[in-house]
Amino acid sequence: xxxxTAAAANSSRAWRHPAVWLFAAFLALPIPAHFGxxxxxxxxxxxxxxxxxxxxxLDLMLGIGALASFGHAAYLGIGAYSVAILSDMGHDxxxxxxxxxxxxASVFAGITGFVSLRASGxxxxxxxxxxxxxxxxxxxxxxxxGGDDGVTLAARSRLAGSHLLASDLxxxxxxxAALIAAYVLLDxxxxxxxxxxxxxxxxxxxxxxxxxxxxFRYRLLASILxxxxxxxxxxxxxNQSEFVSPAFMTWQRxxxxxxxxxxxxxxxxxxxxxxxxxxxTLEEVLPGLTDNWKMVLGALLILAALGRxxxxxxxxxxxxx
Amino acid sequence: xxxxxLSVEGLTKRFGALLVSDSVTFAVEERELHALIGPNGxxxxxxxxxxxxxLPSDAGRILFADEDISHLPLEARVRRGLARSFQITSILPxxxxxxxxxxxxxxxxxxxxxFFGRVGQERALNDEATAVLTRVGLVGRSTARAGTxxxxxxxxxxxxxxxxxxPRLLLLDEPFAGLGQxxxxxxIALLKELKSDVAIVLVEHDMDAVFSLADRxxxxxxxxxxxxxxxxxxxxxxxxxxxxxxxxxLA
Numbered sequence: 195x196x197x198x199t200a201a202a203a204n205s206s207r208a209w210r211h212p213a214v215w216l217f218a219a220f221l222a223l224p225i226p227a228h229f230g231x232x233x234x235x236x237x238x239x240x241x242x243x244x245x246x247x248x249x250x251x252l253d254l255m256l257g258i259g260a261l262a263s264f265g266h267a268a269y270l271g272i273g274a275y276s277v278a279i280l281s282d283m284g285h286d287x288x289x290x291x292x293x294x295x296x297x298x299a300s301v302f303a304g305i306t307g308f309v310s311l312r313a314s315g316x317x318x319x320x321x322x323x324x325x326x327x328x329x330x331x332x333x334x335x336x337x338x339x340g341g342d343d344g345v346t347l348a349a350r351s352r353l354a355g356s357h358l359l360a361s362d363l364x365x366x367x368x369x370x371a372a373l374i375a376a377y378v379l380l381d382x383x384x385x386x387x388x389x390x391x392x393x394x395x396x397x398x399x400x401x402x403x404x405x406x407x408x409x410f411r412y413r414l415l416a417s418i419l420x421x422x423x424x425x426x427x428x429x430x431x432x433n434q435s436e437f438v439s440p441a442f443m444t445w446q447r448x449x450x451x452x453x454x455x456x457x458x459x460x461x462x463x464x465x466x467x468x469x470x471x472x473x474x475t476l477e478e479v480l481p482g483l484t485d486n487w488k489m490v491l492g493a494l495l496i497l498a499a500l501g502r503x504x505x506x507x508x509x510x511x512x513x514x515x
Numbered sequence: 516x517x518x519x520x521l522s523v524e525g526l527t528k529r530f531g532a533l534l535v536s537d538s539v540t541f542a543v544e545e546r547e548l549h550a551l552i553g554p555n556g557x558x559x560x561x562x563x564x565x566x567x568x569x570l571p572s573d574a575g576r577i578l579f580a581d582e583d584i585s586h587l588p589l590e591a592r593v594r595r596g597l598a599r600s601f602q603i604t605s606i607l608p609x610x611x612x613x614x615x616x617x618x619x620x621x622x623x624x625x626x627x628x629x630f631f632g633r634v635g636q637e638r639a640l641n642d643e644a645t646a647v648l649t650r651v652g653l654v655g656r657s658t659a660r661a662g663t664x665x666x667x668x669x670x671x672x673x674x675x676x677x678x679x680x681x682p683r684l685l686l687l688d689e690p691f692a693g694l695g696q697x698x699x700x701x702x703i704a705l706l707k708e709l710k711s712d713v714a715i716v717l718v719e720h721d722m723d724a725v726f727s728l729a730d731r732x733x734x735x736x737x738x739x740x741x742x743x744x745x746x747x748x749x750x751x752x753x754x755x756x757x758x759x760x761x762x763x764x765l766a
Binding site: 382385391 | 618630
């Protein structure tokens with residue numbers, strides 16, 4: 195973990211890095227999907243990749259900065275409602291929607307972080323939860339956008355004027371490109387001066403202060419970065435479901451994002467993506483096996499939380515570290 | 516007359532009804548090693564916490580290099596050249612020894628709001644960190660994870676981190692606590708060497724160390740400084756003998 199996850203630092207060893215394998219599998223996924231239930235698999239995969247991006251962004255806070263935000267789904271909502279509201283106003287291009295979503299998310303993260311980060315431990319968690327719920331109830335009150343019922347999108351967003359996202363395959367690859375770009379960005383950030391301070395803040399905030407740095411600033415900026423990336427995930431998720439509702443930002447969804455990060459192993463970025471895929475796959479597969487699938491899922495989560503050795507990304511221990 | 520580097524005037528701290536620092540007044544000159552001794556519970560660590568900005572004071576003033584720093588937080592004082600070590604070792608256990616020291620150098624050289632360059636490959640940071648580690652004799656452990664170091668090595672690392680801040684004044688809270696005989700001797704030798712570069716306030720129970728190192732000694736009892744002077748005058752001060760030091764300890 196020291197000095198970042200170092201994906202492409204050494205190109206001769208880059209192919210051994212789990213992230214490379216993970217993304218290669220995503221890139222190749224549409225090929226087998228072409229011979230199976232194409233529409234269903236692509237839709238599920240797009241959903242998973244978008245939530246993988248959300249979990250990835252949360253890992254910057256939770257895994258690198260030890261900030262257990264219980265309101266991260268609010269940013270999915272900000273991204274999704276950016277699509278719904280801007281499309282309604284006639285701005286249906288991602289080149290407008292994504293910058294607006296990022297701007298709104300940054301402001302929201304800046305203001306709520308400024309307050310929440312004054313608290314620590316359980317009080318920080320509670321305060322992020324409260325802010326998330328405030329946004330959830332705000333969305334519920336938007337009667338022009340269906341209130342609690344939400345609103346169906348007239349069409350998917352355009353990309354630089356093109357209708358690339360209209361095809362499921364186009365949307366999938368755009369979502370995947372966003373995930374990979376975000377991964378590369380965060381990997382660089384974790385290995386940078388900023389990332390070194392953020393990792394130090396996780397380990398020992400007093401030590402960071404004692405070398406002359408104020409932990410608050412680094413935590414706040416990490417929250418803004420994470421919120422912005424999660425809002426991009428929300429934009430893509432809205433396009434995948436072609437529907438936007440307050441359900442995007444329930445506190446349960448925030449909890450699921452935390453679970454994804456813990457399941458995949460905190461602090462290694464690609465672990466969060468893997469955790470998202472595994473969580474969503476379990477959620478998809480288990481109901482077909484047993485009626486009590488939530489109990490099985492619960493038991494698996496407890497195992498993942500308790501046993502450090504059972505973290506999914508430990509399966510790859512020794513690979514590319 | 517040149518003003519002292521650190522000047523403390525009437526510094527007071529209460530925990531509820533308990534007066535822990537009772538209008539403490541003393542001064543530290545440039546390149547002076549000023550030892551702070553006193554029995555357990557005298558308020559030495561509280562005083563260090565007040566001086567470093569870890570704990571706010573209820574009354575009094577702290578002047579450092581002619582600037583009133585009484586209301587500055589810890590991190591702002593460090594940037595002005597007032598670094599500290601902790602009584603209970605405070606390091607970054609997941610980072611390597613080199614990274615622990617490089618962070619302190621990064622903190623005072625250039626912005627830490629840089630997001631893309633690989634900090635692990637910054638030659639200037641690593642070279643200077645290596646130099647500091649060489650000075651404290653820990654360079655052989657540069658690539659070890661700090662959490663895996665022995666207790667003595669961790670104390671040295673903490674000293675290295677404080678030195679990497681390039682302080683004008685170093686506040687050391689029991690740097691020899693828990694060290695073996697050999698490690699203690701090595702640390703004392705190191706502080707003797709450091710004395711020529713940097714002023715030091717040393718809180719220590721090891722009287723051999725205190726009397727061999729200190730230029731001046733202040734004795735803290737129940738939050739008050741009852742005596743202050745050269746080691747020789749403190750050694751024979753009847754007030755100090757009565758209030759604190761057993762006769763045989765000073766023999």
